[in-house]
Amino acid sequence: MKIAEITQLLDELAPPSYQESYDNAGLITGDASIECTGIICTLDATEDIIAEAKNKGCNLVVAHHPIIFKGLKKITGKTYVERTIIAAIKNDIAIYAIHTNLDNLLTGVNGKMGDKLGLQNRKVLLHRENNLMKLYTYVPVEDADKVRDAIFKAGAGQIGNYSECSFNIRGKGTFKPGEGTNPHIGDIGKREETNEEKIEVIFPAYLKEKLVNAMTEAHPYEEVAYDLIALGNYFLEVGSGLVGELPEPLDEADFLQLVKKVFGLSVVRHTSLINRKVKKVALCGGAGSFLIKNALAAKADVYITADVKYHEFFDAENKMVIADIGHWESEQFTIDLLHDVLHSKFPTFAVLKSEVKTNPVSYFI
Ligand SMILES: [Zn+2]
Numbered sequence: 001m002k003i004a005e006i007t008q009l010l011d012e013l014a015p016p017s018y019q020e021s022y023d024n025a026g027l028i029t030g031d032a033s034i035e036c037t038g039i040i041c042t043l044d045a046t047e048d049i050i051a052e053a054k055n056k057g058c059n060l061v062v063a064h065h066p067i068i069f070k071g072l073k074k075i076t077g078k079t080y081v082e083r084t085i086i087a088a089i090k091n092d093i094a095i096y097a098i099h100t101n102l103d104n105l106l107t108g109v110n111g112k113m114g115d116k117l118g119l120q121n122r123k124v125l126l127h128r129e130n131n132l133m134k135l136y137t138y139v140p141v142e143d144a145d146k147v148r149d150a151i152f153k154a155g156a157g158q159i160g161n162y163s164e165c166s167f168n169i170r171g172k173g174t175f176k177p178g179e180g181t182n183p184h185i186g187d188i189g190k191r192e193e194t195n196e197e198k199i200e201v202i203f204p205a206y207l208k209e210k211l212v213n214a215m216t217e218a219h220p221y222e223e224v225a226y227d228l229i230a231l232g233n234y235f236l237e238v239g240s241g242l243v244g245e246l247p248e249p250l251d252e253a254d255f256l257q258l259v260k261k262v263f264g265l266s267v268v269r270h271t272s273l274i275n276r277k278v279k280k281v282a283l284c285g286g287a288g289s290f291l292i293k294n295a296l297a298a299k300a301d302v303y304i305t306a307d308v309k310y311h312e313f314f315d316a317e318n319k320m321v322i323a324d325i326g327h328w329e330s331e332q333f334t335i336d337l338l339h340d341v342l343h344s345k346f347p348t349f350a351v352l353k354s355e356v357k358t359n360p361v362s363y364f365i
Pocket residue numbers: 065285286287327331
């Protein structure tokens with residue numbers, strides 16, 4: 001199996017177009033056309049991870065954080081980033097990062113945290129714009145099923161857990177084939193009327209090209225009539241952070257104990273407890289201060305995230321508890337998520353979880 005087949009699956013899991021503008025997700029080093037010898041899943045692709053991959057005979061590192069985040073002007077081995085890149089290239093090891101595109105999925109990094117805490121009724125905290133589109137196309141009645149099948153197969157018509165959603169209406173289409181045409185129905189220079197179906201489907205914007213290709217291939221007309229409409233609707237599964245509910249309310253201290261246990265923490269940095277039961281929990285793996293206002297607006301009792309600065313803790317305004325559990329700690333289960341997705345797709349292939357703990361932060365207790 002080629003590395004490209006694995007990266008293609010990861011691109012489908014978390015489409016690269018869902019990454020933030022500052023991000024650098026995707027293939028960072030390596031040749032995707034070579035055979036994959038094994039995969040290591042990790043949060044950080046550091047020098048130790050490249051050494052581990054080499055020792056275990058794996059030539060693909062799938063990391064959450066991109067090792068190259070901003071431009072490198074020299075690669076001399078002065079910094080750990082440069083040394084990691086040199087080691088990866090010398091040893092023909094590909095590094096693939098699946099970062100904010102995985103953060104921005106309700107079933108991604110945050111979904112895994114929500115699973116661990118048993119959160120129900122989950123929603124995205126901050127939706128992203130311009131992620132949904134609509135396609136209208138007009139097809140002769142007898143060919144409508146074939147075209148519908150093709151566009152569903154290309155990924156259109158998925159709404160929540162419902163697939164193959166479409167709206168269809170019959171009407172009359174007209175056209176007059178001009179000189180040099182090769183019409184499916186009718187004669188050159190004569191207006192033709194046909195019974196057509198207008199098919200309407202919703203789809204994620206990143207599938208636009210794939211969908212138009214699938215539709216035009218299945219469509220009988222030489223010139224296919226279709227409209228692509230950008231929608232203002234939010235794609236409910238895509239966006240930053242997550243808010244959900246505990247099955248039963250807990251006292252704040254009991255809840256923080258649960259968080260400590262689930263995430264294996266020695267310490268939690270948090271704002272004052274406000275003596276309220278915890279039912280609604282907002283969370284964001286990694287640096288999530290930018291969502292404090294969204295967690296407040298969602299009326300969360302607690303907001304679990306990491307990398308919260310001193311002044312940002314004040315923003316809780318005694319209306320919720322902010323709990324900073326550490327960046328690595330909050331995202332640690334992403335390794336399981338990546339491993340499980342890859343292992344279930346390629347069950348006989350070597351997909352390993354890294355045994356190196358890359359967390360650069362320690363606590364002196
Ligand atoms: Zn992170």
